[in-house]
Amino acid sequence: MKFxxxxxxxxxxxNLSQGGTGDVVIPIxxxxxxxxxxxxxxxxxxxxxxxxxPTRRALEKRLAAxxxxxxxxxxxxxxxxxxxxxxSILKSGDHIVAFDDLYGGTKRLFNKVFxxxxxxxxxxxxxxxxxxxRAVNQHTKLxxxxxxxxxxxxxxxxxxxxxxGKEKNIITVIDNTFMSPYFQKPLDLGADIVIHxxxxxxxxxxxxxxxxxxxxxQKLFESLLFNQNSIGAVPSxxxxxxxxxxxxxxxxxxxxxxxxxxxxxEYLEHHPKVKKVYYPGLPSHPQHxxxxxxxxxxxxxxxFEIDGTLTDAxxxxxxxxxxxxxxxxxxxxxxxxxxxxxxxxxIPAKExxxxxxxxxxxxxxxxxxxxxxxIDDLENALAG
Ligand code: P1T
Numbered sequence: 001m002k003f004x005x006x007x008x009x010x011x012x013x014x015n016l017s018q019g020g021t022g023d024v025v026i027p028i029x030x031x032x033x034x035x036x037x038x039x040x041x042x043x044x045x046x047x048x049x050x051x052x053x054p055t056r057r058a059l060e061k062r063l064a065a066x067x068x069x070x071x072x073x074x075x076x077x078x079x080x081x082x083x084x085x086x087x088s089i090l091k092s093g094d095h096i097v098a099f100d101d102l103y104g105g106t107k108r109l110f111n112k113v114f115x116x117x118x119x120x121x122x123x124x125x126x127x128x129x130x131x132x133x134r135a136v137n138q139h140t141k142l143x144x145x146x147x148x149x150x151x152x153x154x155x156x157x158x159x160x161x162x163x164x165g166k167e168k169n170i171i172t173v174i175d176n177t178f179m180s181p182y183f184q185k186p187l188d189l190g191a192d193i194v195i196h197x198x199x200x201x202x203x204x205x206x207x208x209x210x211x212x213x214x215x216x217x218q219k220l221f222e223s224l225l226f227n228q229n230s231i232g233a234v235p236s237x238x239x240x241x242x243x244x245x246x247x248x249x250x251x252x253x254x255x256x257x258x259x260x261x262x263x264x265x266e267y268l269e270h271h272p273k274v275k276k277v278y279y280p281g282l283p284s285h286p287q288h289x290x291x292x293x294x295x296x297x298x299x300x301x302x303x304f305e306i307d308g309t310l311t312d313a314x315x316x317x318x319x320x321x322x323x324x325x326x327x328x329x330x331x332x333x334x335x336x337x338x339x340x341x342x343x344x345x346x347i348p349a350k351e352x353x354x355x356x357x358x359x360x361x362x363x364x365x366x367x368x369x370x371x372x373x374x375i376d377d378l379e380n381a382l383a384g
Pocket of ligand 1: 077078079080103105106146150175177178196197198199209210211327328329343
């Protein structure tokens with residue numbers, strides 16, 4: 001089955017057997033517990049809804065199919081997926097090598113939560129895989145990468161980094177939130193684990209918070225499954241339904257997100273009040289060739305530098321009428337934000353500066369509105 005077909009059907013096949021209802025949309029199974037005939041074992045597949053739930057199961061099957069994975073697990077948020085993953089795989093004294101440009105909340109989780117439990121992280125510029133290899137020590141257990149990164153749209157070579165990981169017995173985790181499985185499949189490129197904030201493109205409508213992990217390694221899956229139940233950061237059946245529903249249109253949405261983002265990136269690149277545009281679909285992006293190699297499209301996220309001060313950036317944001325000034329991304333509506341004051345405030349100012357997250361860096365999640373309306377909105381706001 002091709003991607004679009006899997007995105008609509010896997011996990012939601014109508015039950016046409018004797019007694020089956022033939023629903024084409026899976027019911028939202030609200031029951032928290034499942035009765036059994038025999039006290040010693042569950043009668044059906046399910047016993048308690050934290051452990052397993054039919055609506056969640058449908059979502060998990062679909063999530064796995066999208067990333068060409070054997071297994072999928074759904075969580076209550078992207079952060080819940082990340083925390084469960086770390087708790088499942090690492091122990092005190094272990095070490096992570098991570099991309100230096102990550103979602104601020106991921107860095108906060110590493111630096112402020114897991115460091116307290118003796119898990120160390122070295123951040124490197126993973127655009128050069130050599131930097132990743134050099135940071136490995138005898139305790140390194142994980143490589144943690146986003147590509148493209150949030151918010152600077154830096155890429156890392158998934159294949160090369162995964163190969164380094166395999167050589168050294170280190171697990172490679174790729175946060176694939178920005179590309180979605182429609183444009184990039186890290187497991188096919190050699191990564192061990194893919195993680196998503198399903199709050200973003202998979203949900204697609206800014207109405208559900210969720211997370212996911214996809215992988216094919218049975219042993220790691222069993223450990224994650226055990227901890228999904230033990231820690232219990234699971235999504236509600238209604239949340240699972242919303243993500244299942246969102247995924248059905250993922251392919252068409254991603255195509256339009258990318259089309260609109262390319263047009264906007266090209267427009268901004270020629271604007272005299274814009275210093276720099278970061279979008280992997282632009283030939284001026286320093287890793288455009290890598291983008292073409294490992295992605296099948298360039299996605300709906302971009303960022304740019306306004307030529308001016310923080311005040312100019314704030315005035316620009318205030319003048320916008322269609323773009324909502326809001327954190328998050330990946331929904332049908334266009335969102336815009338200032339990472340230094342919003343999504344990345346948990347990174348200290350000095351570190352932000354070093355990474356290139358300046359006070360005038362603007363991040364855009366390009367939505368599905370008419371692109372001419374979006375460009376007009378930007379034009380008016382930049383003219384102010
Ligand atoms: O928000 P949550 O579903 O818990 O997902 C966390 C997360 C993980 N990974 C990436 C790449 C992300 O972008 C996020 C969440 N990001 C935002 C809320 C944001 O505005 O960037």
